[in-house]
Amino acid sequence: MATESALIKVHVKSPSNKYDVEIAADASVSELKDKVLVFVPTANKEQVCIIYTGKILKDEETLTQHKIADGHTVHLVIRNQARPTPAPAAATPTASSAPSSNPTPSSQPNPTNNPFAAMGGMGSPADILNNPDAMRSVMDNPITQQLLGNPEFMRTIIQSNPQFQALIERNPEVGHILNDPNVMRQTMEMIRNPNMFQEMMRNHDQAIRNLQGIPGGEAALERLYNDVQEPLLNSATNSLSGNPFASLRGDQSSEPRVDRAGQENNEALPNPWASNANQATNNQSNNRSADFNSLLDSPGISSLMEQMMSNPSMQASMFSPEVINSIRQNMSNNPGLIDSIVGQIPSARDNPQISEGIRRSFPQMLNMMSDPSVMEAMRNPRVSEAFRQIQEGFSTLRREAPQLLNLFQAGAMGGGAFGSDANASSAGANSANGLADLFNSMNMGGGRPSSTAAPVNPEQTYASQLEQLQSMGFSDRARNVAALTATFGDLNAAVERLLNSP
């Protein structure tokens, strides 16, 4: 938890002098002025004027806002005091210093530490939360906006909330979301703007409906639900009732509060387990087997693969020996399981040959999976990459030539879901072999063009670009060559690269 952000050095250049100032990277302009005043004791703050990239910086703006980074230089001008100075604006400095002075607001439930206390006359917090208009007006308040616009501060609030802490501890991926300033900003933006809020909700619902529509969408939803929604809701409903600011308020009264966002979400993300669990006819005795039942019932095993490929840790846990063993046990305890899986695959249902092939190959696959060397191979990132390419090729196929797909579909369910195993063990039906060839050729096509395209002599290949760079004033030939090589001769990208590297 970084309450102190990194210090940067800013050069301040006045017409006659040059000062170096050390300041937090996310400090406000007002704070910068305070530091400058140390060097210019004769001036008062209203006279100090900081200029950067053609703009006079305003007190309430931040250095990050203007992209002032370490080593940058700003101009300083001291205005002459010919005219009467306006009354000092007292409100801004107090507001801007609030984030740094209150790093842990919730640890001391003291009304004066409550950042929302600054907005007097707004009614009680509960009223605000129940009234969208009041909420909006709070959100539109410049003080709030300034606070919320500061991701560091928001992070501090969230991290100092015990419920959230526990949630993040259990689910590091949620922590990443909360750490992402973009997500934070978007969320705040959303709360502020009711239209956007509704639009987001609509989009969200629509997206989920679409997701459910495509094959494998259910599987993705399941994962989403398990990884994010459930822990979030659990921790939220425990005591927080979905309101991250609950503990910020001095009063910890337990009156029930309406939280629109939580409810909407609840509806938007259907619990896939619920419906599938009802369908699962047997094996309710063992939790894990019920899970796998519904998982395998889902028509979207292939999409699950996709999910796994993009998430190594999930992959590792999927193929852990215990899981495989449990599947095997499940299978042997319950011969009807394979039948129900096969029944879910439309083309297999219509084609007894294929379904028979799948039925036979399944135990073999599972055996293979329990083999440590196979598991090693499955964890190999390059193998994952190959899987991903197969999946990509397949989706292209689905898009470009659906009629072809029908031919392969049966094989795809057997061979696609557990692709390499089917190929290696030749366990799949004959159709899987054709599919394997297809996959092979796809993999070849989608291979690594970059490695073959590397020029033999970059200086020769990029002679014209080099000349242009030279004429633009990039004189370091070695760096030019390096940049051009890295960008495959794209002049524009190379310039970008050269400019961005110090």
Add this chain to the structure above:
Amino acid sequence: MEQSSLLLKKQLADMRRVPVDGFSAGLVDDNDIYKWEVLVIGPPDTLYEGGFFKAILDFPRDYPQKPPKMKFISEIWHPNIDKEGNVCISILHDPGDDKWGYERPEERWLPVHTVETILLSVISMLTDPNFESPANVDAAKMQRENYAEFKKKVAQCVRRSQEE
């Protein structure tokens, strides 16, 4: 992408890192590399000291073959800046021969000029006005004939620029 935008990007990056005394330059809109916003700091020991004068630099697509146009947004009273704010200095004139014979070709636009050299010329123009070819005849006349009034007028602009 054109050479002009690459060149301007390089100048912008250079200037962000190492700004030049006397002015500060950035883009009006981060997506338009051809439109620059410049804040000229009134040079010390001149009438313009203490003022910040906002100007826009408008670059043509065929920069650096052709010069940019510079226009002050802030009100500024100067013999070589016309009443609309357009800056009239020889190095911003299209290359080639002057049809009136005032300027030599080497005084006019040359592709070697950058934002920095242009602004340095403008700043030196604020310090030493060129009376030979005034763009604001009234200002030139006032400076010659009624310097006290001229001073007052400039001080007014400086004050106004500080209030922005």
